Amino acid sequence: MGNRIFAIPNDDQDRSSEAWDHLCAYVEAVAADGRDEFSPLQNLGAELFAQIHTLPETISKLKAVKKLWLYGSKLKRIPIAFRQPGGSHVIFRHSNGAMLSVPAHRPIKPVYIKKFVRLVEYGVSE
Numbered sequence: 651m652g653n654r655i656f657a658i659p660n661d662d663q664d665r666s667s668e669a670w671d672h673l674c675a676y677v678e679a680v681a682a683d684g685r686d687e688f689s690p691l692q693n694l695g696a697e698l699f700a701q702i703h704t705l706p707e708t709i710s711k712l713k714a715v716k717k718l719w720l721y722g723s724k725l726k727r728i729p730i731a732f733r734q735p736g737g738s739h740v741i742f743r744h745s746n747g748a749m750l751s752v753p754a755h756r757p758i759k760p761v762y763i764k765k766f767v768r769l770v771e772y773g774v775s776e
Contacts, residue, residue, distance in 0.1 A: 662703070669694065669701035674708065681711035688712055689719035700724060710771035716760040742769060750775040 664670060676693045679685075688709075691699045703726045742750045750769045752762045769775055 664701070667701060669698040670706075672698055673702055674706050677706055677708045677711065680715065681708070681713070684714040686714050687717040687719065688715045689717075691719065691722060707770075710767055713764075713767060715763055715767075718758060718763055742766060744769050744773045744775075746773045748773050748775045 672694050673690055676690060677688075680688055690702065694702070703724055705725065738754055739751045740754050742752065748769060750762075750765055752758065752766065765775065
């Protein structure tokens with residue numbers, strides 16, 4: 651395989667779809683209830699979750715979330731840029747240039763989820 655780079659299809663998120671409406675409502679419910687887990691696959695079901703390619707900006711409201719279950723998703727975008735340069739960490743970058751490095755191993759510790767939410771919401775990494 652060598653150093654081959656594969657293109658990721660640029661599937662635009664249909665923000666008028668039933669799947670998007672359910673995801674946005676789920677984010678609001680998780681935030682309002684102060685739940686500590688976010689599992690859109692379990693809430694939306696496989697058929698609707700398969701239609702989700704990006705997360706809404708409102709995920710910044712998930713301040714109490716300690717477990718983020720996105721495994722098996724078709725996500726291609728989150729409201730922030732990220733890369734995994736091949737090491738043990740994923741690097742997130744806000745549009746203002748602030749960066750956050752998060753260990754790629756699972757489970758993700760709550761401290762990193764809190765830092766990620768701060769980066770999305772306020773554009774600060776510490």
